[in-house]
Amino acid sequence: MKIGLVGFAGSGKTTVFNTMTGLDVPVGYGGEVRLGTVRVPDERIDRLSAMFTPKKTTYAEMTFCDVPGEHGAERKGLSSRALSTIREQEALALVLRDFGNPAIEGDADPLRDLSAFTDECILADLGIVEGLLARARKENLPAADRERLERMQAVLEEGRPLRTLSATELDRASLKGYQLLTDRPLLVVVNREEAGAAEPLPEDLAARVSELGAGGLALSASVEAEIATLDAEDQAAFLQDLGLAESALARFIRTAYGLLDLISFFTVGEDEVRAWTITRGMNARTAAGKIHSDLERGFIRAEVMGYDVFIEHGSEHAVKEAGLFRVEGKDYVVADGDIMNIRFNV
Numbered sequence: 001m002k003i004g005l006v007g008f009a010g011s012g013k014t015t016v017f018n019t020m021t022g023l024d025v026p027v028g029y030g031g032e033v034r035l036g037t038v039r040v041p042d043e044r045i046d047r048l049s050a051m052f053t054p055k056k057t058t059y060a061e062m063t064f065c066d067v068p069g070e071h072g073a074e075r076k077g078l079s080s081r082a083l084s085t086i087r088e089q090e091a092l093a094l095v096l097r098d099f100g101n102p103a104i105e106g107d108a109d110p111l112r113d114l115s116a117f118t119d120e121c122i123l124a125d126l127g128i129v130e131g132l133l134a135r136a137r138k139e140n141l142p143a144a145d146r147e148r149l150e151r152m153q154a155v156l157e158e159g160r161p162l163r164t165l166s167a168t169e170l171d172r173a174s175l176k177g178y179q180l181l182t183d184r185p186l187l188v189v190v191n192r193e194e195a196g197a198a199e200p201l202p203e204d205l206a207a208r209v210s211e212l213g214a215g216g217l218a219l220s221a222s223v224e225a226e227i228a229t230l231d232a233e234d235q236a237a238f239l240q241d242l243g244l245a246e247s248a249l250a251r252f253i254r255t256a257y258g259l260l261d262l263i264s265f266f267t268v269g270e271d272e273v274r275a276w277t278i279t280r281g282m283n284a285r286t287a288a289g290k291i292h293s294d295l296e297r298g299f300i301r302a303e304v305m306g307y308d309v310f311i312e313h314g315s316e317h318a319v320k321e322a323g324l325f326r327v328e329g330k331d332y333v334v335a336d337g338d339i340m341n342i343r344f345n346v
């Protein structure tokens, strides 16, 4: 999963990026586009790894991209370079400044910045959709295509992002390549002073986030950066002092998984214990394709144990004895935590 950190200059994108990735990119305006990959913490993998003692343990991964905003100024629009990098991301995390930044004039106002960012993206999309519509009319494309574009145009003209359309109205797959901005999932990250780190989003902001079809999360990047320098025990104590149960990275990833409807299944063995990320609702055969295309092509069946069942019984043998070991076909909808072994033949 590739998530772009976007937002106006000085909102704390690079600080958030460093916090998440453990990298140490200089903060300040501008700079290059940076990539950092983190493992998705998962206690289930920790546990499975302890049980199987495999040669290799592989967690799911999430790649963060720090997309620099426009140089120097806030709310002066996104550069074309920023826009084109944003278009490469599968999901966006919009960092909103909610702390006093001496380099920026005026008070922090996350709601204002959320609107400004949204409006810019909507305008950019409207330009694209209008162009497509003009071409569809000129070339006399099928009425269904035209109507879909008209529906998109109407939504954008109302000031709503395309993601607020239902999946059938939007038909995401056919939009790939159009380089739209408001169709992809959005996670709004409110970056605060230390004091507010554990507070929920204020009501007006939360309401706006939900109207936009987005998810929301508050954190304090500077506090998290501090925490990251401590050892594990002190980290837990520090988080507790702030009223937080877990680190921003863990919260971020959990929120992102929920927003993007992602789940994990596992493969286990002496060689490797591994987590695989898929979209909820995916069938066993497509999920097998995440491991290798041969497994999808030559799919015969999936042998499945739920993680909880496996832990409760302690071994595959015991799960079988209890009659809870399952054999599923290609259409089986994979559940979060399924431990799967794919039988295939190519």
Ligand SMILES: Nc1nc2c(ncn2[C@@H]2O[C@H](COP(=O)(O)OP(=O)(O)O)[C@@H](O)[C@H]2O)c(=O)[nH]1
Binding pocket: 007, 008, 009, 010, 011, 012, 013, 014, 015, 016, 026, 027, 028, 029, 030, 069, 099, 100, 101, 191, 192, 193, 194, 219, 220, 221, 222, 223
């Ligand atoms: N007080 C406070 N300052 C922050 C926080 N996050 C970032 N900053 C500061 O804000 C400035 C801009 O941060 P930076 O990460 O470079 O923002 P970017 O332009 O969005 O990448 C830097 O001086 C950071 O140290 C925060 O949570 N609290």
Ligand SMILES: [Mg+2]
Binding pocket: 013, 014, 015, 027, 028, 029, 030, 031, 068, 069
């Ligand atoms: Mg930066």
